[in-house]
Structure formats: structure tokens, C-alpha cells
Amino acid sequence: MRLLARLSFLACSFLSATAQQYAGDTISAFLPTISRAEVAFFRIPDPTGADNNLTLINYYSHGTNGQRIVESNIQRAIIVIHGLLRDPWNYANDTLNALEKVTDPNINQDSVAVIAPYFTSGDDKGYAYPWSSTQGSTTNALVWKGSQWSAGANNQYPRASTDTSSFTVLDTLIQYFDDATLFPNLKQITIVGHSMGGQMAQRYAVLSTQQSNTPVTHWVGNPDSYAWLSTDRPLSTADCPTYDNYRSGYSDFTDYPMTYGADLVAQGRDVLLSNYQSKQIAYGRATLDHGDDSDDCAPYSTGEDRNERFFYYIKAFGPSCDDPSGTNCDTVDYIPVTHDNGQMFGSSAGLARLFTDNFYGDGNKSYDFGYPRQQSGDDPYPNPSLVNTPPVTDTSTYAGNLTYQGCWSNQYPETAQALPTILYDNSSNTRQLCTSACVGAGFTIAGVQNTTQCLCGDTLNSQSAVLTVDSQCLLDCPGNSSEFCGGNARLSLFSNGFPAQS
Known part of the structure; x- marks a missing residue:
């Protein structure tokens, strides 16, 4: 229903795709058409040479006149990766909608090429590519199993050639745009991924060694998980023996059969981290997105939801910007929207990262968007006029001289509470009520969680309690809606100084 609703919104018509040919086979299909773009078939090289006609389906933008782009006019190429629904037409359309918001008259469909590759799966058979009940896929169209495309x-399919990583596809598209004989005025390539596309963009940046004369930025927006670049995790792995298997780590590739990046992986995590940190990463974080679509245990060792996982990840593998005009200046943008790629692309931060940064090849880029910042190390390219903006926090002093000490996890509330005593569960709970009650009962630390619960103790259980970002403790106190009373298994904590741990 969601897919049909979006197609209806775009007023797409289901017609046989008779699209521009870029050396790949024309794949007979029934794909939606959108204005400002067409379906294009790209030939992807077979790493083994078994099939020289492997074909990738794409949505490729037109110029302002509705005709095919003039390559010599293109100054920027955007490779936008779809999400779980595999709807490249929507992502192409959303990117082009955002492009229309750019106020620089030189930045338009004549100077910006947008391509949205289609990583088809078995769910697309008979729709994106022909299918036979006896033979399976019957063309050279590249097809991946499930969502394995998102991790390389x-x-x-095709059965005669099954050695092409989805990351090889991204390599090929970069090579295409990096060809100076075809695109002599290209200044910037931007790989854009949101949600599952963001997962792909992040993992590709870790493993890719693709060389490009044109600067490449990897825009990573709101992925549900990250490939962790060390063997440790911020939260417990005790109940998740597969926590470090790929695509959450790099210990085992059984579930994601691939050869791409194998030599790099064999050199160890330090090499992977160095390779990742050599890339220009633009992180986009929707501050209203606290969702979670995990279907295995591994992501929960890196955070409760997308929001917490993001903050733990950049805390562990800090973004940096040593040279703002260079090719690996990271940025971190906070955007006050939900889990919606269209809103992300069309925001001020989205317009900068997707379209205007380095458009003229002068290295010029916008400062990090979104102040106040939310944790130490999250401002690699700070705006000097806003960098000292204090975060909105609780500066009150409560009973017993207790003060706010941040948001902490409570990983094992059934067996190993972060604080040992649940003093009450009260539908009129406030910070004042809990701190006063804990001090009155002789305790030195108080914590509120899940809006109504008040926990007390003298030390934090270090097995269960880990400091996290304040935005994980944003549930309103039922007795005072102007205050926050923790989160789901997350404690807003109060003590006289930094809390003791045991």
C-alpha cells in the first residue's frame, strides 16, 4: 500500500520502459515513468569476464528542456541510492524536487546529473525484469538476493555470472562520471544514501578503494545500523554471539557472500578505519527520527535506535575536518525532521551537501548545520558564530545538591538495574519528586526513566549503565510536561558530581 501510494502521488504511469541505451541490454519491464528523468541501462563489467552484458537499471535525469543531458555542461553528479522499498523513481524525483529549491541560478538540471541505480531483488521479478517460473531471471539484468545489495x-542473477558486488556498481558509476573526456567540467561527485541507502553508502565508504580525479562525498543519512570499525561495542554483546558478523562487523561474511574488499578486510580493522577516515563523509541526522527496523541482535549492541546508534558511532569513530577545502572534510548536520528522505534532501543542510558544496570546484562548503550541538566531537566543521551556543540542559540544583548528570542506559532492568532500588512508579512523577524521595531515603543518586519510574542508589552498575546522548531521554514527566523523565530503559540521572560506578 505504501509503494502504491507513493506512485500515485507521483502520478506515474506503468508503461514498458523504452529508455536511453548506455551500452547495457534493454530490459523489458513495466516501470513507473517520472518527469525530468528516464530509465537508462548501464553495462557493468563482470569481474570474471563471464558475461560482458551485465546490465544495471537506472533512473537518469534530463536537462531543463526535457531532453537528455549535455555531458559537457555537467558540473556535479549525484548518485542517489534508494532504500528498502527499492524505489529509485521516488529517490530520483525527491532529489530533483530538492534541486529546484537551490537559489543559485547556475545550479539546475542542466549542470547537475542525477542518477538513481535500481538494485533489484526477487521481489521485483516480472515488474523490473522478466521472470520465468522454470528458468528464473531470463535477462542480463543484475539482481540481488533480498537486501544484500545494501552491504555489497x-x-x-543472471545465473551465468554471480560475482558482481553492488559496490562494484558504485565503482562503475563513479568511473563513468569521472571520465574527463565525457564530463570535462565535472567538479564533484556525491553518493547519497538515506535509510538502507545510508547503510550502503557508509559500508561502501569503508571498503571502497576506487580512485577518482573528481572529489567524492559520501552522504550518510539516518541508517538503521553501521558497520562497526572495531571489535568492541558501546553496549553489551553478551546475548548476541553474532554481533561482529558482517554487516555489523567484519568477522564473518557468510550471510553476505562477496569478494569486494576482501584484501582490505584481511589487513585488519585499523586499515579499514584509516580507509574510511580518508573519505569525505557528510552525516545527516534527522533529530526527530528515533525509529528502529532491526531484524537481528547486532545493532542493539550499538544503540537502542537510529538516533543512539548514530551518536555512539561518531563518538567511537570521530568525524574530522583538518582542511575544509580538502577532499576529506567531514560534516555533521542536525536536521529537525523525521525519517523522510525528501525532507532531508530539501532541508538547508541537504541542499548544501547534495548540490552547493564545492559546486564550482573551489572547495567552498557550508558549516555544520544544527545548533546547539549534542555531544562532544560532533562538530567537525563548526560555524564560528554559533559554536559556543550552549546546549539546552537542566542547570537546576535539586535536593541533596543533586544536579543533572546526563542520560544513561539501563541495559538489564530485569537482572542488573543501573541503580539498585526502584523507589516508586508514579503517574505524577517529576524530577523534583524523584530526587527528593531518593535523598529522603538516604541515597546519593537518583534517576527517572520511562516517565513514571524513580530509581535510587549510591553507585551505578557499570554493567548496565553507559552514558549516552541526552536526546535518548526525551519522554515528558507526567507531573510536569516541561521536564523530561528519561526514556525507554534510559535514565535521566542526578547526583552530587559525576556518579560513582561499581
């Missing part, structure tokens, strides 16, 4: 796994 090798293709499933």
Missing part, C-alpha cells in the same frame, strides 16, 4: 554482496 554479489549478485544472484
Whole structure:
């Protein structure tokens, strides 16, 4: 229903795709058409040479006149990766909608090329590519199993050639735009991924060694998980023996059969981290997005939801910007929207990262968007006029001289509470009520969680309690809606100085 609703919104018509040919086979299909773009078939090289006609389906933008782009006019190429629904037409359309918001008259469909590759799966058979009940896929169209495309796994079809990683596809698209004989005025390539596309963009940046004369930025927006670049995790892995298997780590590739990046992985995590940190990463974080779509245990060792995972990740592998005009200046943007790629692309931060940064090849880029910042190390390219903006926090002093000490996890509330005593569960709970009650009962630390609960103790259980970002403790206190009373298994904590741990 969601897919049909979006197609209806775009007023797409289902017609046989008779699109521009870019050396790949024309794949007979019934794909939606959108204005300002067409379906284009790209040939992807087979790493083994078994099939020289492997074909990737794409949505490729037109110029302002509705005709095919003039390559010599293009100054920027955007490779936008779809999400779980595999709807490249929507992502192409959303990117082009955002492009229309740019106020610089030189930045438009004549100077910006937008391509949205289609990583088809078995759910797209008979729709995106022909299918036979006896033969399976019957063309050279590249097809992946499930969502394995999001992590670089090798293709499933065509059966005669199953050694092409989805990351090889991104390499090929970069090579295409980096060809100065075809795009002589190209200044910037931007790989854009949101949600599952953001997962792909992050993992590709870790493993790719693709060389490009044109600067490449990897825009990573609101992924549900990250490939962790060390063997430790911020939260417990005790109940998740597979926590470090790929695509959450790099210990085992059984679930994602691939050969891409194998030599790099064999050199160890330090090499992977160095390779990742050599890339220009633009993080986009929707501050209203606290969702979670995990279907295995591994992501929960890196955070409760998308929001917490993001903050733990950049805390562990800090973004940096040593040279703002260079090719690996990271940025971190906070955007006050929900989990919506269209809103992300069309925001001021989205317009900067997707379209205007380095458009003229002068290295010029916008400062980090979104102040006040939310944790130490999250401002690699700070705006000097805003960098000292204090965060909105609780500066009150409560009973017993207790003061706010941040948001902490409570990982094992059933067996190992972060604080040992649940003093009450009260539908009139406030910070004042809990701190006063804990001090009155002789305790030195108080914590409120899940709006109504008040916990007390003298030390934090270090097995269960880990400091996290304040935005994980944003549930309103039922007795005072102007205050926050923790989160789900997350404590707003109060003590006289930094809390003791045991």
C-alpha cells in the first residue's frame, strides 16, 4: 500500500520502459515513468569476464528542456541510492524536487546529473525484469538476493555470472562520471544514501578503494545500523554471539557472500578505519527520527535506535575536518525532521551537501548545520558564530545538591538495574519528586526513566549503565510536561558530581 501510494502521488504511469541505451541490454519491464528523468541501462563489467552484458537499471535525469543531458555542461553528479522499498523513481524525483529549491541560478538540471541505480531483488521479478517460473531471471539484468545489495554482496542473477558486488556498481558509476573526456567540467561527485541507502553508502565508504580525479562525498543519512570499525561495542554483546558478523562487523561474511574488499578486510580493522577516515563523509541526522527496523541482535549492541546508534558511532569513530577545502572534510548536520528522505534532501543542510558544496570546484562548503550541538566531537566543521551556543540542559540544583548528570542506559532492568532500588512508579512523577524521595531515603543518586519510574542508589552498575546522548531521554514527566523523565530503559540521572560506578 505504501509503494502504491507513493506512485500515485507521483502520478506515474506503468508503461514498458523504452529508455536511453548506455551500452547495457534493454530490459523489458513495466516501470513507473517520472518527469525530468528516464530509465537508462548501464553495462557493468563482470569481474570474471563471464558475461560482458551485465546490465544495471537506472533512473537518469534530463536537462531543463526535457531532453537528455549535455555531458559537457555537467558540473556535479549525484548518485542517489534508494532504500528498502527499492524505489529509485521516488529517490530520483525527491532529489530533483530538492534541486529546484537551490537559489543559485547556475545550479539546475542542466549542470547537475542525477542518477538513481535500481538494485533489484526477487521481489521485483516480472515488474523490473522478466521472470520465468522454470528458468528464473531470463535477462542480463543484475539482481540481488533480498537486501544484500545494501552491504555489497554479489549478485544472484543472471545465473551465468554471480560475482558482481553492488559496490562494484558504485565503482562503475563513479568511473563513468569521472571520465574527463565525457564530463570535462565535472567538479564533484556525491553518493547519497538515506535509510538502507545510508547503510550502503557508509559500508561502501569503508571498503571502497576506487580512485577518482573528481572529489567524492559520501552522504550518510539516518541508517538503521553501521558497520562497526572495531571489535568492541558501546553496549553489551553478551546475548548476541553474532554481533561482529558482517554487516555489523567484519568477522564473518557468510550471510553476505562477496569478494569486494576482501584484501582490505584481511589487513585488519585499523586499515579499514584509516580507509574510511580518508573519505569525505557528510552525516545527516534527522533529530526527530528515533525509529528502529532491526531484524537481528547486532545493532542493539550499538544503540537502542537510529538516533543512539548514530551518536555512539561518531563518538567511537570521530568525524574530522583538518582542511575544509580538502577532499576529506567531514560534516555533521542536525536536521529537525523525521525519517523522510525528501525532507532531508530539501532541508538547508541537504541542499548544501547534495548540490552547493564545492559546486564550482573551489572547495567552498557550508558549516555544520544544527545548533546547539549534542555531544562532544560532533562538530567537525563548526560555524564560528554559533559554536559556543550552549546546549539546552537542566542547570537546576535539586535536593541533596543533586544536579543533572546526563542520560544513561539501563541495559538489564530485569537482572542488573543501573541503580539498585526502584523507589516508586508514579503517574505524577517529576524530577523534583524523584530526587527528593531518593535523598529522603538516604541515597546519593537518583534517576527517572520511562516517565513514571524513580530509581535510587549510591553507585551505578557499570554493567548496565553507559552514558549516552541526552536526546535518548526525551519522554515528558507526567507531573510536569516541561521536564523530561528519561526514556525507554534510559535514565535521566542526578547526583552530587559525576556518579560513582561499581
